[in-house]
Amino acid sequence: MTRRILLITNCEYGQANVVLALAYELATRPDVQVAIASFAPLEKRVAHIQNELRDTGFDSADVSFYLLPGRGHIAAVGMTRLDTPHGPGVKEALHSFRYAPSMLLPWTESEYRDQLQTIENIVQKFQPDIVGVEWFLRAGQDACKKLGVKLFVITPNSSKDLVSFRQSASLWKLPALSSGFDYPLPWSKVPSNVYINLQLIAGIKMSPMVKKANKLRRVYNKSEKPILFDPRVQYLCPSTPDLDFPLSIPSNITLCGPLVMPTAPIELVDPSLATWLDQAPTILVNLGSHVTFDSSAIHELVGGFRMLLKHHPTIQILWKLLPEGDVQDTFEECAEMDQNIHGRLRVVQWLHSEPFAVLQHPNVICSVHHGGANSFFEAVSAGVPHVILPVWYDTYDYATRAEWLGIGIWGSRRSAPKAESSEFGQALLRVAGLSLEAEGFRAKAKRLAESCKTRYTGRVLAADEVLKML
Structure with missing residues (x-):
């Protein structure tokens, strides 16, 4: 029936x-x-x-x-x-x-x-x-x-x-x-x-x-x-x-554990992005569709990226951003000022693959997001550490939670709801760098992801529970 x-x-x-x-x-x-x-x-x-x-x-x-x-x-x-x-x-x-x-x-x-x-x-x-x-x-x-x-x-x-x-x-x-x-x-x-x-x-x-x-x-x-x-x-x-x-x-x-959609392999959905991700350790920056930027915010974020890229020449950054008007002009100005950014910071208006598919790529080493519940749980499920830039309400909870769990850092504690380049850059270095602290973040993130796969299976467990209610 x-x-x-x-x-x-x-x-x-x-x-x-x-x-x-x-x-x-x-x-x-x-x-x-x-x-x-x-x-x-x-x-x-x-x-x-x-x-x-x-x-x-x-x-x-x-x-x-x-x-x-x-x-x-x-x-x-x-x-x-x-x-x-x-x-x-x-x-x-x-x-x-x-x-x-x-x-x-x-x-x-x-x-x-x-x-x-x-x-x-x-x-x-x-x-x-x-x-x-x-x-x-x-x-x-x-x-x-x-x-x-x-x-x-x-x-x-x-x-x-x-x-x-x-x-x-x-x-x-x-x-x-x-x-x-x-x-x-x-x-x-x-x-x-x-x-x-x-x-x-x-x-x-x-x-x-x-x-x-x-x-x-x-x-x-x-x-x-x-x-x-x-x-x-x-x-x-x-x-x-x-x-x-x-x-x-x-x-x-x-x-239930993180409820995420199954995703098609990136190499099938977006072969050029897959090739780019294959070449180096990558940070995914996805600050949510409801978070808007002005030229000042772009300057601060790029300043943080510059700190990381200067210290780690093998790392690259994928940034989902809608660059238009002043934002586009500011970004181009920042990119021209520093050759460390050129070719290592890829800005896309839209991800053809789901963000979760990108997070699952073995070269993704950090998720920078605004602390939305969905962004937090997707990164947890993928086993990727966080740098969180909270802007309102429960996003502050998720920044606090990531630090308490040892899987990430609140990257704008002194400057929220905005970000300040030096503080943000230091957070990136601590989470995505080569230090023992960064290794600890990655290890804890992987352990939590493993528990989601084996016990709290997300959509599978949720569907099982729904069918039990019938």
Whole structure:
């Protein structure tokens, strides 16, 4: 008998990737049909999954796409605001919380109603046996609860983001969101940490946006369940006990390990890049599609690259960057100033291969990223150390986590949310150099990746858990 599974997700890479990985794995299982409901930008990626399935001998018709109305999550939040990036510390954390409610519920009331009605229609048409909803898409959870269909939630984030506020010890033991505090938390930071956490909780509870949404939800499904965590629902999380801060994990959370898509070999997808990667140890720089740069930021980053390349003439750098306008002019100026950069710093607007495929190349020795959950877990799964340049919210958590785990360095501790060339360059030298410290980072990263392959198998474990729920 065919089992029908509906997955509802936002369209942004950092949120949708875990859902797409699960969808692919489920579609490879016998007698399973998967439907993915999302906003328009994700339709092309679903088509790509269909092609991947067909190329590997599976039925591409086992994955279908349904369109959700309106704007995706990041478009609704307005992440292009210049004041969204923030530094670490108490003052900056509290400043960042002005946008926390909109991160959770960014849509207007009419947009939210349209989503609810559309999801109801999709459920009635597809008739799923179970529905999986990406954590940030609240309308999916609300619609499923009203309809009484079997529901689970899948999140791209760590278990800390799900349950820390339900465990009082977390208020003073774990670094508060946006704080950038170290772990273990120094005693001197405990009062500030508690204060930040309480301000965040109060801000969300008292937010007019959240109150309005809860009123709508009470009318819609006679329910006002917790926004962040529902103890009656099963959650799938890409973390593992080895990757997160110490927490008591409730029985309704399954730690799956990094949820990543299988990737085609680079030599098949992008032969020229494969040839280039084969020639030398390489650093991948991928700072996320929502992080923007100006000419000053380019100068600082290139200055850090220059420090590394001067000391290590065999290393090369692959940088995913959209060089346009002033950014292009600044980059060309920097490249002309230093022959160490010429030919050893390759800038691409787009990676034809998935970033995870690049990370898996044996010559990739370091991942420079902004600390997004997806970037962190992909590098972990590939066994590659990190240099993290955090810019907001939980990206500071992942920078702290990488240092605590001994698999990387926060490369902008003194300068975040920007980077400063000397500090960044020193971080690159420590992680990607030839020192004993760098060898330690690589060894620990490889050990964590091995545990993901053998025990916490990511999309495979997640698919197994979903099928057990049927």
